[in-house]
Amino acid sequence: MKFTSRREFLKILGIAGAGTLTGLSTFAFQNGGIRQLTILHTNDVHSRLDPYPDNDPNYPGMGGFARRATVIRKHRTVDPELLLVDAGDILQGTPYFNMFGGKPEFKLMSKMKYDASAFGNHEFDNGLEGFLEILPYAEFPFLVANYDFSQTILKGKTRSYKVLVKNGIKIGLYGLGIDPEGLVSRNLYGDTKYLDPLEKARETEEILKNQYDCELVICLSHLGYRFSSERISDVVVARNTSHTDIILGGHTHHLLEPPAVEKNRQNLPVYIGQAGYGGVHLGKMEVTLHENTREKFVESNTIKIHESQEV
Amino acid sequence: MRINRNLCLSFIFILFAGFWSCTPALDHRVVEGEVIRLDSINAPVKDSAVDAAIAPYREQLEAEMTEVLAYSEQAMQKDSPEGLLNNFVADLVLDKARELYSPEDGKPIDFCLLNYGGLRTSIPEGPVTRGRIFELMPFENEIVVITLSPERTRELFQYLAESQVGMPVSGIRLGIKDNEPEIIQIQGEPFDPDRSYKVVTSDYLAGGGDRMDFFLQPQKSELIGLRIRDAIIQHLEKQHERGKKITSQLDGRIYYKD
Numbered sequence: 001m002k003f004t005s006r007r008e009f010l011k012i013l014g015i016a017g018a019g020t021l022t023g024l025s026t027f028a029f030q031n032g033g034i035r036q037l038t039i040l041h042t043n044d045v046h047s048r049l050d051p052y053p054d055n056d057p058n059y060p061g062m063g064g065f066a067r068r069a070t071v072i073r074k075h076r077t078v079d080p081e082l083l084l085v086d087a088g089d090i091l092q093g094t095p096y097f098n099m100f101g102g103k104p105e106f107k108l109m110s111k112m113k114y115d116a117s118a119f120g121n122h123e124f125d126n127g128l129e130g131f132l133e134i135l136p137y138a139e140f141p142f143l144v145a146n147y148d149f150s151q152t153i154l155k156g157k158t159r160s161y162k163v164l165v166k167n168g169i170k171i172g173l174y175g176l177g178i179d180p181e182g183l184v185s186r187n188l189y190g191d192t193k194y195l196d197p198l199e200k201a202r203e204t205e206e207i208l209k210n211q212y213d214c215e216l217v218i219c220l221s222h223l224g225y226r227f228s229s230e231r232i233s234d235v236v237v238a239r240n241t242s243h244t245d246i247i248l249g250g251h252t253h254h255l256l257e258p259p260a261v262e263k264n265r266q267n268l269p270v271y272i273g274q275a276g277y278g279g280v281h282l283g284k285m286e287v288t289l290h291e292n293t294r295e296k297f298v299e300s301n302t303i304k305i306h307e308s309q310e311v
Numbered sequence: 312m313r314i315n316r317n318l319c320l321s322f323i324f325i326l327f328a329g330f331w332s333c334t335p336a337l338d339h340r341v342v343e344g345e346v347i348r349l350d351s352i353n354a355p356v357k358d359s360a361v362d363a364a365i366a367p368y369r370e371q372l373e374a375e376m377t378e379v380l381a382y383s384e385q386a387m388q389k390d391s392p393e394g395l396l397n398n399f400v401a402d403l404v405l406d407k408a409r410e411l412y413s414p415e416d417g418k419p420i421d422f423c424l425l426n427y428g429g430l431r432t433s434i435p436e437g438p439v440t441r442g443r444i445f446e447l448m449p450f451e452n453e454i455v456v457i458t459l460s461p462e463r464t465r466e467l468f469q470y471l472a473e474s475q476v477g478m479p480v481s482g483i484r485l486g487i488k489d490n491e492p493e494i495i496q497i498q499g500e501p502f503d504p505d506r507s508y509k510v511v512t513s514d515y516l517a518g519g520g521d522r523m524d525f526f527l528q529p530q531k532s533e534l535i536g537l538r539i540r541d542a543i544i545q546h547l548e549k550q551h552e553r554g555k556k557i558t559s560q561l562d563g564r565i566y567y568k569d
Contacts (some may be wrong), residue, residue, distance in 0.1 A: 009429055025394050031495065047370065049365050049369075050365065051349075051368065059557060061350070061351065062348065062349055063349050063352045064349070064357065065358075065361050065365060066357035066358045066359075066361040066362040067349040067350075067354035067357055067358075068354070069347055069356060069357075069358030069360070070354045070358045070363040071347055071353060072354055073358065078486075080568075092451060094443055095372055095375075095376060095442075096368060096372060098445075099371070099372055099375055104365065104368045106365070107364065108361055108365065111360070111361060112361070125451065135537060137348040139463055182518070185453055185514060185534055186534075187536065205408060214339075235354075244343065245340065245342070255346060256344075256346070257343045257344070257345060257346045258340070258343070258396060258505055259344035262338045269342075271344065273344055275346050276346070279349065280348065281346040281347060281348055281349060282346065282347045283344070283345075283346050283347075284344060284346065284347055284377060285342055285343065285346050286342070286343045286344070287340060287341070288338055288340065288341035288342075289341050290340075290341070
């Protein structure tokens with residue numbers, strides 16, 4: 001059966017749970033019923049600590065960490081356990097990075113209580129040493145399943161995945177990074193080994209789904225939303241995995257509103273979010289889990305894809 | 312009517328749900344998404360704690376950016392086929408790269424080629440701040456030494472001869488006639504079609520930026536380990552330490568032959 005919207009669906013649930021139908025409804029939702037989670041995500045913030053200048057042609061006075069913190073705090077009053085993540089390229093782009101090497105970015109993201117971040121190509125910009133130097137200021141893990149840092153000074157400093165429980169939902173987060181070759185100077189990424197993202201995605205989602213019994217598997221990706229070539233992207237990952245529910249991406253600076261939807265190997269929808277760049281936007285997803293049914297529903301309109309670029 | 316329809320739907324739903332509940336580990340997920348624009352409407356107030364945490368960095372940055380690194384003898388603008396700013400930046404990048412470059416084969420860098428579009432503002436006469444250099448060169452481009460075959464070097468000069476704008480160069484002299492490189496001198500010597508050349512440029516151009524395709528098949532590519540902006544800043548600081556103003560001149564390194 002199909003509902004035309006989530007609102008209608010919830011209205012029906014409301015009726016089902018009321019009055020004379022109580023007995024039936026407890027039968028239907030005996031495993032806890034509805035659980036909800038708010039996800040907030042950023043990507044490619046590029047050291048934009050302050051808002052854009054007031055004379056900026058595109059985003060006058062917009063963005064900035066302090067504005068973002070206000071909106072995050074507002075959401076935390078509704079959902080105190082909300083998931084807050086970044087999809088990489090936190091660093092580089094303003095003189096703040098050149099002067100302080102990313103320390104204030106990591107400190108402030110910790111203050112906002114980020115849960116995890118992907119590892120963007122610009123995270124390499126001050127070399128592995130530069131990243132290691134500021135890493136102690138990040139009170140959140142960097143997730144990247146397809147970078148092998150074992151031969152570098154970053155050995156053991158990043159993780160492939162993280163499992164956490166929020167609002168009673170067991171969530172598996174994993175990260176994917178882009179091929180640094182040709183994008184980053186070799187002397188910066190050193191002996192970092194780039195592994196096939198799709199292979200690592202399948203391997204990691206399998207662990208999260210079957211070993212950890214995660215109910216929600218989320219990929220933090222810095223691969224890029226999609227490319228005209230065969231190059232691996234979020235769309236490719238979405239179509240070729242089986243347990244990944246949501247991909248929160250970056251790198252290509254797409255503003256996906258509402259999230260893009262692709263079908264995975266089991267023909268189930270995968271939601272792909274990306275929130276532009278420069279911290280002008282904050283991506284938001286509301287996930288609702290209902291027990292004992294299989295289909296995923298999304299209230300989806302058209303996908304607005306704004307100007308994008310790879311940097 | 313509406314309620315009846317909903318009631319009807321809910322009965323059907325419950326029937327389905329009840330049926331499905333026999334099979335374990337089935338989820339019903341609803342995912343809705345949007346992006347929130349962080350403007351003065353959605354976030355009229357800035358988080359004071361976060362803003363306060365940024366403040367010391369902001370102050371330090373402002374102090375740093377308003378710092379005068381050196382004084383300039385003249386205003387420098389970019390121009391075509393050559394310009395004071397083109398020459399200034401290309402000369403200092405060549406000097407700095409030659410100073411830092413210690414190749415296995417012992418052969419020095421022959422010349423420098425940068426791009427006109429990469430110079431984003433002018434240098435004023437008088438005090439030049441660090442912020443001004445960030446405006447001039449906002450990119451993080453690295454200095455790279457590319458060894459080119461004689462054929463690719465020839466293509467490079469052909470490219471310069473056809474270029475509509477004055478690419479910053481140093482270490483060469485180029486006379487252009489009818490979009491053809493008629494006179495080519497490298498380090499005072501005529502172009503030798505039997506040897507390869509070492510060109511210092513930015514990693515952006517080395518990657519084929521500005522359609523400089525001749526860089527895409529290098530015999531060798533070596534990073535110096537210095538960004539162009541840092542090379543400029545170091546040059547200014549050095550001149551200032553020596554009590555000198557920065558200066559540039561036009562010397563006809565690229566010219567049109569009648």
